[in-house]
Structures are given as C-alpha cells and as structure tokens.
Amino acid sequence: MHTIEPDVERPDRELVEAFEEIPSTIVSDVTGNIGLTMDAGLRPAYDGVEMAGTAVTVKAAPGDNLIIHKAITLTEPGDVLIIDCDGYTDTGHVGELMCTSCQANGLAGLVIDGAYRDSREIAEMEFPVYGRGVNPQGPLKQDPGSINVTVSVGGVSVDPGDIVIGDDDGLAVIPREGADEVLERAHEKLSAEDSVREEVLEGEYLYELNGYDELFENLTIVGPEDSIQ
Template identity: 45%
Template sequence: MTDTTQPVQWPAGYRINPRAEGPAKAIVDAFREMPVAAIGDAMSRNVGTYGLRQYHARLETVLCGPAVTVRVRPGDNLMIHKALMMVQPGDVLVIDGGADVTQALIGGLMRTTCMARQLGGLVIDGAIRDLLEWAEDGMPIFARGHTHRGPSKDGPGEINVPVSCAGMAVLPGDLIVGDADGVIAVPAAEAADVLRRTRLHLEREARIRETNRLGTADPERFDAVLREKGLPI
C-alpha cells in the first residue's frame, strides 16, 4: 500500500501536481466577452504571448478557461498525453515546449482526445502538425509553428508547475484568454479585479471612439504630453 502521508519523490525532470482550480465559472464566462487587447491594456500592456499564431480557422473563435500547465523536453509529448488524462471540461492546456519547432508536440490524433475531453483549447510554445484537422471548428489552438516531423514519447516533463509560454508566465489555474489578437494569462487570484478594470477600460474606449467618430477629440490629450517633453506646441 502506498504511504500517502509522505511527499512524492519524483525522478529528476518529472513532476505531476494536482489540477489547480481556476476562477469561478461566472468570471470565466464574463471574460469570454472581453477582448484580449483590452484585458492587456487593463494589465499594464506588457503581459501576454508573442510569436504564436492561431491554427483554428475562424478568427472570431475565443479561447477561455483555467490553465493546466505542462513543461516538456522539446520535441517530446509524453507528459502532454498524461495531462490530457487529468483535464476537466473547459480547461486550457498551456505547454512550454521551449519554443522548439523542429518536431511537432501534438497532432490530429491528440486533437481527437482533446475533443473527447472537451478541452477549452491549447496554447503551445512549440510546433503542431495535421493542420487541416486543427483548422476545423471546435478546438482553438495557438502554437509557435508547425512541421510534419512527429514527437518522441520518452520524457521528461512536468504537469501543473509554473511555466513560461511564448514570453508569458503562467501558473496552474490562471485564466487563459485567447482571440485573434493573441493570448493572455490572468492570475486566478486577480481575475475579478482585472475583469472590473477591463470593463472600465472598454467604457473609456467607447467614449474615445465616439469623439473620434464625431471629430471632437480633445487635442490636449496628446499636446499636453508633447509639451511635457519640451516641444513648442
């Protein structure tokens, strides 16, 4: 019988932590209506992924759900398979593949598993393959690149640990939101406040958009900044 009172001694390079609960469902649902660009503006404009592209076909598709994180050796997907056994419907798999695109980490067969598990989507700092299958509706995916070359299944890897994905720090349970503009991670503990700030930001943008449409924008919005920099405006 396994002694569950003792900490697990993982082999070097391996770790499997329990799934972390994300924000409440009402907050997740509300973020589905929030543009990623506006969320980023509400979070200081310097967080989010870069260098990824969407491989699902419909630009209007939104990815939104709590993160299950995976860190793998570049070109190896053993622990991704294990993570797919652990996800709950709506989860988003965030994979740190070290930005390597020489071998695909995930392909069409695994997409079938993602659909069966009702995954909310995938964000991969690595490569995928079987692009025609990923372009079909139903499974949003962002990745660094693509190649026909398949992965190994040897490990090592870690599940539900802090990862870095395309320049973005992600903790297990963080809320991941992705749309045509990109992907962002909202810390689970801050999600309610970020939602509030995003809504306020969108209200401000609506006011600015209306003055732009009417041609009544206040020139002082930018002239004041230029004068502070010493320009004779």
C-alpha cells in the same frame, strides 16, 4: 525533477466564462502592460479564434509528447492546456487526433510554445490552438515531464489555475488571484472606450481627447536643421 500534480485550484467557472467577451488588448491595457501578454510568435491556427479557460500547465521535453498525452487525461471541461516545449519547432508535438480528444472532453483550447501539426484539420475543426510554428515531423514518446507546475510560455510565467484568453490579436494571462479586479477594470475600460468612440465618430481626435497634445507641447522638437551634418 519531474512533477505530476493532478489537482488544480480553479477559479469559479462563471468568472472564467466572463472573460470570453474581453479582448486580449483590454486585458493588456488594464493590467498596465506588465508582461501578461504572450509574445507575437504564438499564433492561432485559424482566424476568428476566441478562447478563455483555466490553465493546466505542462513542461514537455522538446520533441516528445508523452507527458502531453498524460496531461490531457487530467483536464476538466473549460481548461486550456498550456505547454512549454522551450519553443522547439522541429517537431509537431500535437496533432489533430490529440486536439480532437481535447475538444471531445470539453477543453477550451491549447497553447504550445513549440510546433504542432495537422494544421488544416485543426483549423477546420475550429478548436482553439496557438503555437510557435507548424512541422509535420512526429514526436517521440520516451521522456518524462511535469504537469501543473509553473511554466514559461510566450515569455510569460503561467501557473496552474491562471486564466488564459486568446483572440486574433494574441494571448493574455490573468493570474487567478486578482482576476475579479481585472474583470471589473476591463468592463470599465470597454465602457470608457464606447464613450470615446462616439466622440471620435463625431470628428474629435484621440490626440486631443486623451491629452496627447499637452504631452506633445512638452517635447523638444528637432527639425532637419538640427541634424548632425
């Protein structure tokens, strides 16, 4: 069954923009590493990428981009297209012209669990694009798909209206419900790291500052003499 839902319940734009200064690593830390960071196979098209936006989700047939073209027309400034192509990399589903259209209409970025093409041009235009690979093969335009349904991208379930952030380290998803709390915890984490950094610069060790020495003392240490001969 194919579904097209034109309306998305978006979080407040100021809240989304506030995540532009939050690293993906911090989001991972404050959400307890519970699977809200996408896998390492999704890489940015260029170095120095920074992205934060509201998810508009797409479920596309591998090798076909007709539904992606439709989805672009349903976006608003500040959105991020989150495209589930089942990780298919034998076709470049998105290219420079589509990304130019996204950029011209104010989108914050595009994430595709599949391949894209025109990688050099996309990198030069500095429009945030993440994908699982690059392939020059063009797509078909004959299969239907779904827009604004729950998708799985990079091993993470994404709902329309979730906040997605990206940087050089990768991608993190913040569910729309509870995003305020995640932002608050992220600022607390950043402030705490600033304090720790000052101590580290003075010569202190994270091993002791974070209490890892106590953890180490509770371990059973095995030496070469304990190995099985």
